[in-house]
Amino acid sequence: MRSIVILTGAGISRESGLATFRDADGIWAKVRIEDVATPEAFRADPARVQGFYNARRRQLLDVAIQPNAGHRALARLEREWPGDLMLVTQNIDDLHERAGSRHVLHMHGELLKARCTACGRVVPVAEDLTPELVCAGCDSAGTLRPQVVWFGEMPLHMPEIEAALAQADLFVSIGTSGNVYPAAGFVADARRAGARTIELNLEPSEGASLFDEARYGPAGTLVPAFVDDLLRGDRTGPTAAPRRARGDSRPG
Ligand code: APR
Secondary structure, eight states: OOEEEEEEOTHHHHTTTOOOSSSTTSGGGTSOHHHHSSHHHHHHOHHHHHHHHHHHHHHHTSTTOOOOHHHHHHHHHHHHOSSEEEEEESOOSSHHHHHTOSOEEETTEEEEEEEETTTOOEEEOOSOOOTTOBOTTTOOBSOEEEEEOOTTSOOSSHHHHHHHHHHOSEEEEESOOSOSTTGGGHHHHHHHTTOEEEEEESSOOTTGGGOSEEEESOHHHHHHHHHHHHHHTOTTTTTSOOSSOTTOOSOO
8 A cells, every 4th residue: 555646625625614515504505606617607707706706715715714624634645655545636725735745736727826818827816817917927907717627627636646556556536526636536536546446435426335443423533533543544444455466357
């Protein structure tokens, strides 16, 4: 058990006070994806899209929003795990980093960054994005958009993620409903590589049947216990042998 790939979703930030997307009180219950999270929406009404992300950025920067025990446990795992560990998140918040994780792949981008649509420069942003803001790279005004991957756009870091999944011994999915691809397909990629697959979530996700093992409950409780098991080398739990030796042609 050397190489681990972890995927997180909105569920790991729920106990920090950030809404998920598809729960009853989720973001998509209050606003339509088509209105705020597509390139077409941005072209049609940039102020509305900027307003949607400005509100979420302000909330994220509120002192009340802090990493939780789930984020901190994954940072501990990064520090103490002797093998390879890749942390991929669908989340655009910075709670993994603020909990101490140093290598986080944000496949859907980052709320605290902006990208200039004129020169492509990506810059940190902590204030509202408005049409008046000027890009420090090319002096264009009104060209800064959230560095967030919208529906219909290509997620970031995919070659690196796919290479890690092809070598994984263990794939752990935490706090995601398994509704959005390509992230929802990672468990199948990991299985094909012969990895053991584990889901930690409040409830079974769309892809629940594809996981070798599942633990259901709040991430703030599940993830620290899971990391304890992993680091203790608990042979019955997550560190049990991968489903099959790599290269074994028998069906999974
Ligand atoms: N602990 C663990 N899991 C939780 C918790 C919690 N405290 N609270 C909710 N969950 C689970 C829900 O049961 C759900 O399965 O987290 C999951 C959140 O699912 P979504 O709201 O669909 O969020 P996510 O899977 O991250 O969405 C993926 O969709 O809208 C796009 O770009 C957006 O990155 C997002 C992507």
